[in-house]
Amino acid sequence: YKDDSMRSSIRERMRYLRVGDFKSVASSVKESITIYDAVVAMFTNNVGSLIVVGQERELRGMVSRKDILKASLGKTELQQVPISVIMTRMPNIIMAYSDESVMEAAHKLVRHQIDSLPVVDILIDETGNERCDVVGRFTKTNVANLFVELGY
Numbered sequence: 001y002k003d004d005s006m007r008s009s010i011r012e013r014m015r016y017l018r019v020g021d022f023k024s025v026a027s028s029v030k031e032s033i034t035i036y037d038a039v040v041a042m043f044t045n046n047v048g049s050l051i052v053v054g055q056e057r058e059l060r061g062m063v064s065r066k067d068i069l070k071a072s073l074g075k076t077e078l079q080q081v082p083i084s085v086i087m088t089r090m091p092n093i094i095m096a097y098s099d100e101s102v103m104e105a106a107h108k109l110v111r112h113q114i115d116s117l118p119v120v121d122i123l124i125d126e127t128g129n130e131r132c133d134v135v136g137r138f139t140k141t142n143v144a145n146l147f148v149e150l151g152y
């Protein structure tokens with residue numbers, strides 16, 4: 001009985017908490033930067049993956065550490081080739097939304113075996129096209145921080 005009630009109280013809190021209140025700033029880069037500059041951006045922003053955006057900050061893709069390691073194995077000119085060549089691109093990007101529960105977002109990280117999700121607002125332009133405006137990122141680190149916060 002005790003286990004069940006504890007489990008349901010944790011579940012309640014995880015469902016009540018919103019991604020928008022726990023997300024981090026989006027460390028985003030333009031798709032035209034080189035793979036070399038993406039490595040520099042990972043170090044300066046202290047992140048393991050970068051959100052790739054277009055001219056209007058709309059989501060275009062994601063580049064992770066492993067994408068860069070893979071490119072480094074071949075003959076790719078890291079100082080010439082843009083990250084758009086090696087990124088995982090839309091529409092294959094798994095996203096989170098500010099009003100989504102942290103439980104749902106954490107489940108996406110686990111289910112898809114990825115480290116981070118771009119947090120987006122979906123905007124509809126004049127011509128009726130959908131655009132994903134990047135407003136942050138939600139990562140395994142956010143989940144670990146939250147876990148510690150809930151435990152104290």
Ligand code: ADP
Pocket residue numbers: 048049062063064065066067087088092093094095113114115116117118
């Ligand atoms: P790492 O490569 O450092 O292990 P990830 O596990 O996050 O980092 O990335 C694994 C693969 O999934 C990479 O090819 C990356 O481009 C891709 N990826 C990362 N984040 C996402 C996402 N939110 N949606 C879809 N694919 C992603």
